[in-house]
Amino acid sequence: MSGMVEKTGRGLWLTHLGLIVGLAFICFPIYLAFVASTVEQQDIVRPPMPLLPGDKFYENYRDALLSGVNAPVWRMLVNSTVMALGIALGKILISLLSAFAIVYFRFPARKLFFWLIFLTLMLPVEVRIVPTYEVAANFGMLNSYSGLILPLIASATATFLFRQFFMTVPDELAEAARVDGAKPMRFFFDILLPMSRTNIAALFVILFIYGWNQYLWPLLVTTDPSMNTIVMGIKQMFPSGDDLANWPVIMATAILAMIPPVAVVIFMQNLFIKGLIETEK
Amino acid sequence: MEKRVTFKGWTLPLLLVLPQVVVTAVFFFWPAGQAIYQSAFIPDPFGLRTQFVGFGNFIFLLTDPYYLASFRTTAVFSVLVTVVSMATALWLAVMADRIIKGSGTYRTLLIWPYAVAPAVAGVLWLFMFNPNVGLVSWYLDVLGYNWNHVLNGNEAMALVVLASAWGRISYNFLFFLAGLQAIPKSVIEAAAIDGARFWKRFWTIIFPLLSPTTFFLLVVNIVYAFFETFGVIHTITAGGPRQDTTILVYKVYADGFVGQDLGSSAAQSVILLVVVGALTIIQFRYIERRVHY
Numbered sequence: 001m002s003g004m005v006e007k008t009g010r011g012l013w014l015t016h017l018g019l020i021v022g023l024a025f026i027c028f029p030i031y032l033a034f035v036a037s038t039v040e041q042q043d044i045v046r047p048p049m050p051l052l053p054g055d056k057f058y059e060n061y062r063d064a065l066l067s068g069v070n071a072p073v074w075r076m077l078v079n080s081t082v083m084a085l086g087i088a089l090g091k092i093l094i095s096l097l098s099a100f101a102i103v104y105f106r107f108p109a110r111k112l113f114f115w116l117i118f119l120t121l122m123l124p125v126e127v128r129i130v131p132t133y134e135v136a137a138n139f140g141m142l143n144s145y146s147g148l149i150l151p152l153i154a155s156a157t158a159t160f161l162f163r164q165f166f167m168t169v170p171d172e173l174a175e176a177a178r179v180d181g182a183k184p185m186r187f188f189f190d191i192l193l194p195m196s197r198t199n200i201a202a203l204f205v206i207l208f209i210y211g212w213n214q215y216l217w218p219l220l221v222t223t224d225p226s227m228n229t230i231v232m233g234i235k236q237m238f239p240s241g242d243d244l245a246n247w248p249v250i251m252a253t254a255i256l257a258m259i260p261p262v263a264v265v266i267f268m269q270n271l272f273i274k275g276l277i278e279t280e281k
Numbered sequence: 282m283e284k285r286v287t288f289k290g291w292t293l294p295l296l297l298v299l300p301q302v303v304v305t306a307v308f309f310f311w312p313a314g315q316a317i318y319q320s321a322f323i324p325d326p327f328g329l330r331t332q333f334v335g336f337g338n339f340i341f342l343l344t345d346p347y348y349l350a351s352f353r354t355t356a357v358f359s360v361l362v363t364v365v366s367m368a369t370a371l372w373l374a375v376m377a378d379r380i381i382k383g384s385g386t387y388r389t390l391l392i393w394p395y396a397v398a399p400a401v402a403g404v405l406w407l408f409m410f411n412p413n414v415g416l417v418s419w420y421l422d423v424l425g426y427n428w429n430h431v432l433n434g435n436e437a438m439a440l441v442v443l444a445s446a447w448g449r450i451s452y453n454f455l456f457f458l459a460g461l462q463a464i465p466k467s468v469i470e471a472a473a474i475d476g477a478r479f480w481k482r483f484w485t486i487i488f489p490l491l492s493p494t495t496f497f498l499l500v501v502n503i504v505y506a507f508f509e510t511f512g513v514i515h516t517i518t519a520g521g522p523r524q525d526t527t528i529l530v531y532k533v534y535a536d537g538f539v540g541q542d543l544g545s546s547a548a549q550s551v552i553l554l555v556v557v558g559a560l561t562i563i564q565f566r567y568i569e570r571r572v573h574y
Contacts, residue, residue: 016380016383018373018376019373019376022373022376022391023391026450026451027390029406029408032405032408032409033405044414047413048420049414049416094300094301097301100297101293101294104287104288105287105290105293105294105297110294113298116305116310120309128309128312129534130316130533130543130546131311131315131316131319131547131550135307135311135312135315150308154304154307155305155309159301171284174284178288209396213398213400215512216512216534219515231398232400234400234401234404234516235400235403235404235515247414251408254401257398258401261398262393262396262397264396265392266389266393272392273455
């Protein structure tokens with residue numbers, strides 16, 4: 001029966017061919033960046049550049065990591081890591097606590113709080129960029145990790161997700177905890193938190209990538225090159241005016257900027273897909 | 282939806298929501314309020330005082346040819362990014378769905394560009410199409426086409442669309458593949474028995490059954506093109522040449538930070554806020570309808 005709708009023989013090979021062409025289109029820009037990160041500047045400025053990797057891999061990556069252009073790239077990698085982890089963990093922490101409160105307690109202003117969550121659901125930082133910048137500047141948060149992190153955890157998407165999940169946790173568990181005389185926080189740590197493990201992990205994957213890939217906000221709050229994140233730092237490596245860009249080092253930096261989030265997607269593929277589908281639907 | 286079993290007490294829950302309330306109030310509601318407030322003022326030339334102008338900034342914007350041009354640019358850009366990335370992703374998903382052996386491998390290979398930041402995607406495409414050193418622009422030159430997106434507005438638009446759409450294919454592919462795999466095979470087999478060829482089956486059965494996924498992706502991709510492509514624009518064209526790739530989000534940044542025109546930038550933020558709000562309502566409406574089916 002399956003032969004009716006699944007391709008065999010020539011059709012199957014054409015399907016594979018089509019997929020491979022698509023893959024080539026998708027992977028080519030990254031492959032070319034990798035090649036550029038392994039050759040000399042001379043090979044690039046006299047086009048066409050080679051299509052096979054050269055032998056300057058070590059030199060280019062060492063130059064990028066240890067000296068870079070404005071700041072050493074290792075420094076930018078550290079900044080990006082702190083920022084991405086801070087956003088992912090910070091958002092998960094405050095969201096877990098507040099979702100626990102709105103699901104498992106009846107307290108004044110609970111309804112109001114819930115509607116405020118809805119309001120923040122889809123407003124990206126790009127839209128309120130100037131006033132948010134002023135707030136960060138007034139708090140003296142420019143060129144600081146708290147300035148990079150805090151404004152980006154100020155949305156309640158994660159709270160909403162945890163609320164949805166907590167609603168599916170059977171009431172009997174809370175009932176049993178209450179009968180046993182367990183304090184609310186005991187219930188939270190011993191029962192709710194372990195049950196939320198996969199949800200937390202899936203959300204972590206999505207938030208880590210979100211945080212790592214931020215561009216506009218770090219561009220505004222980090223004027224000091226040693227506080228630049230790697231994703232926004234690449235553009236800063238291009239010279240203004242007519243000077244020639246140091247392409248091998250820039251492309252090495254671009255590859256380095258891709259490795260952490262790509263590794264997260266590949267090695268945590270199932271969590272990533274779960275997180276993606278749950279945060280969006 | 283309410284929980285039947287709850288814990289007692291007021292202070293503990295208030296303490297629990299406190300961190301989120303503080304962060305959201307300081308970095309979300311206060312700035313959003315400021316944007317609305319500032320949109321009603323213009324600063325004097327020395328920046329010492331501001332003058333109340335009511336809806337003046339909005340009226341100015343909505344009659345400003347540059348702002349209206351930016352609206353048009355954003356519309357063209359969003360439609361192109363959405364169509365290019367969704368069509369490519371659908372094509373790949375349909376093929377991956379037809380393969381039993383090895384479709385997992387293709388999935389792994391196709392999803393990882395999701396993790397590439399828009400700004401990094403911008404740098405990669407800029408490198409390929411750089412008028413002086415780019416490989417693609419060099420080959421275009423060999424073919425007799427002189428590519429220069431620094432001067433040519435249409436080429437600049439094509440390049441930012443390609444870079445933005447490229448970064449989005451993985452995402453759309455995942456959702457399309459999930460949608461395709463949810464279609465019962467028996468329906469398709471029945472059509473095959475009736476003698477319907479693949480493309481006929483695709484347009485009459487598969488595509489209509491996929492429409493919830495398609496509609497969802499349409500909204501999400503438009504939101505992406507509106508707001509999350511700032512990095513692509515900033516790295517590749519910086520809004521140029523002239524204003525040809527200045528999308529609305531880029532204009533908020535350019536007017537607010539480069540041009541220091543805070544009143545206008547705030548008014549633009551408010552307009553974007555309304556746009557996002559409208560898109561959110563469309564999305565929620567749609568999800569609700571799907572739930573109640």
